[in-house]
Amino acid sequence: MTHPAMANTKFLHEAAVTERFLEAPNEESFGDFFKIFTPQLVAFFRSRGCKRVAEDLAQEVMLTVYRKAGQVRERGLFRAWLFKIARNALYRQYGKQARDVETVDMADVPERLAASSQPAATPAFEFHHWMAFLDSRERNALTLRFIEQWEYHEIAAAQDIPIGTVQWRVFSAKKKLAPYLKRTEINLTRKAA
Numbered sequence: 001m002t003h004p005a006m007a008n009t010k011f012l013h014e015a016a017v018t019e020r021f022l023e024a025p026n027e028e029s030f031g032d033f034f035k036i037f038t039p040q041l042v043a044f045f046r047s048r049g050c051k052r053v054a055e056d057l058a059q060e061v062m063l064t065v066y067r068k069a070g071q072v073r074e075r076g077l078f079r080a081w082l083f084k085i086a087r088n089a090l091y092r093q094y095g096k097q098a099r100d101v102e103t104v105d106m107a108d109v110p111e112r113l114a115a116s117s118q119p120a121a122t123p124a125f126e127f128h129h130w131m132a133f134l135d136s137r138e139r140n141a142l143t144l145r146f147i148e149q150w151e152y153h154e155i156a157a158a159q160d161i162p163i164g165t166v167q168w169r170v171f172s173a174k175k176k177l178a179p180y181l182k183r184t185e186i187n188l189t190r191k192a193a
Contacts, residue, residue: 018078025069034062038084044086050093057093061086130177138173145170 014036020031040068050057065083072078131139144150144158145166152170156163 057089059087133176134173138169141169142173
């Protein structure tokens, strides 16, 4: 068989399995459908940078297809509908990744500083060095929250700003400091080894 003939046979088989599933959506017809399209969906997600969660995303898409197969109006466009669901799952995953930012637990900072053997790496020196990366409002929020150990609502009341603004400033400051503190932790680990 030539390559175009094999591709045509594969296409016809996919179309037959899809039609059988859409005509009678049950466990058997869905099982055949699942075996054909899941590897394609996994490849779709892996090729777009979601290697770790490709199988989970493919299963999510297949569950959506199983639940909503009755809503398909134009069966000739079923494959496009399937991959539109996959694209939407991909966009949700990208959004989730964008919201997942690396932060630093400020409670671990003193231990990292104590482990440092550099003469200029006293806790006060390191703290002031890190604070230089932040704007004044973020420095103030971190100082009140982690040095003075004020609660968020206390900071908000003292500065006459909403509590969400205080939380955002602390979060933003932690996000800005995370890459620097990560490098410091790696250097300390290397020195200890």
